Amino acid sequence: MLLYLTSNENVGVFDFISKENGMVIKKLSGEFYLKKFVIHDMRNLNHYSYFAIDLKAIKDNENEIIEALMALKTMYDSRIIIFAEGFCKEDEIIIKLLEEKIYNIILATEVSGIKEEITKCISEVGKTKEDWMSQEEKYLYLEESSENKYLFNHKNIKIAVAGVSEKAGTTTTAFNMANFLSKIGSKVSYTEASGNEHLRQIAAYYKFDEVENYYKYKCVEYYLNKQFPEGYNFNVFDLGILNASTIAAFRSCDIRVLCSGSKPYEITNIGKIKELIEDIKLSLIFNCTADADKLYIRKKYERDINRIYFQNYSPDLFEWAANEKAYIGIVKEYII
Structure with missing residues (x-):
């Protein structure tokens, strides 16, 4: 509106x-x-x-x-x-x-x-x-913008990105966040921790450089499932769907991001996993939300969720600028 x-x-x-x-x-x-x-x-x-x-x-x-x-x-x-x-x-x-x-x-x-x-x-x-x-x-x-404008005084800050259901934009959000963090000057890794094995296909399609046991593309280093890299400012873990098998990993991370669609039949999935997340500090990201629905969603979840963000449409895995404001809000405690 x-x-x-x-x-x-x-x-x-x-x-x-x-x-x-x-x-x-x-x-x-x-x-x-x-x-x-x-x-x-x-x-x-x-x-x-x-x-x-x-x-x-x-x-x-x-x-x-x-x-x-x-x-x-x-x-x-x-x-x-x-x-x-x-x-x-x-x-x-x-x-x-x-x-x-x-x-x-x-x-x-x-x-x-x-x-x-x-x-x-x-x-x-x-x-x-x-x-x-x-x-x-x-x-x-x-x-000027090529110079780092942020300081990073932490190492190995773990960011969990999970979805309330399939096709909630989890992998795209995880990729976008990793590329955003790299662009502002941090050393960052992405780990596919969902078991979906999409990373190999993505790496082949975009011709990632293969280095020892990981891939490298546009200054982000990408790891396959069950790898836990160290020596980075941020480690982004793509957990896929949040459920009983991934909730422990989600809880163990320093920053937790939960992705959801915003259609009525999509947000019902948040209710289905409410018991898993009710005592966890997290950021909830909604994808492709109509302007008329934003107020309803905020009122419905702002009491239970620490931070709510509405992502702009960004289908490119490596494009972060459209949602820079949201990503800064999510990681602001760890950057100067």
Whole structure:
């Protein structure tokens, strides 16, 4: 769902995504003091995935706008979209927004350009820092980002990744997490601990390098079942389905991640294994969740589960950027 604070003249700007994507849009039109709106209506905003703001409708000064948006970012995962028709990149308010890492800003004035920018803003990743850079800035940024930005003061932190059922995205999540941890500078291994023996097929398909008793691909080292490597910052164990035979390994790990689909017939599997997980600190990841279902799922499980995350669609085994925020949240106790 998308909430749109709009001036009367721009009330229909987002309508096309409702027709093309079926997204539910709630509009509030007129003039607003954003800071007051956020303070008084904060509790009513938690079920919106997108929060769009037409700057022409806002009466606050620039500093108040930024303060209100920072409060929103702190409290909720909603993606903030700023409709700033007629502004330019050099305007003070736009500079301040970019400094606060609010990148989903629409500056176009032509209908086609506005539609293109809105489509980008609601895409899986949305606009990023790179979208606002010149070619020279991008080159420098890529050089800087290749340097480690995190410190890892722990060794052999074991991460268990299991699913509530088959096809819950367990292996994809485990691969994505391992590649994320490698990308931010840690030494990481992946172990196929499910007995499925999919790793050999994956290694052959993607032409992994075979080194002694393990595989290596894109700086991650991959081990077959019943291997317990040491000397890494993180060891990711893909346990397959969580059941009576895998619960002991799941419990023994430092970080525990449980994967589930979000369809009604999929989340019932969480109830079936409730006795196995009721006293375990874990993160619960839902895959491919419709915006309209997120609030229901949070209310249903947030009392029993320590952390709940909704993964963006990411079928590529080695792609992690779409869910970087979730992965940082899961491992944050072990990185600086």
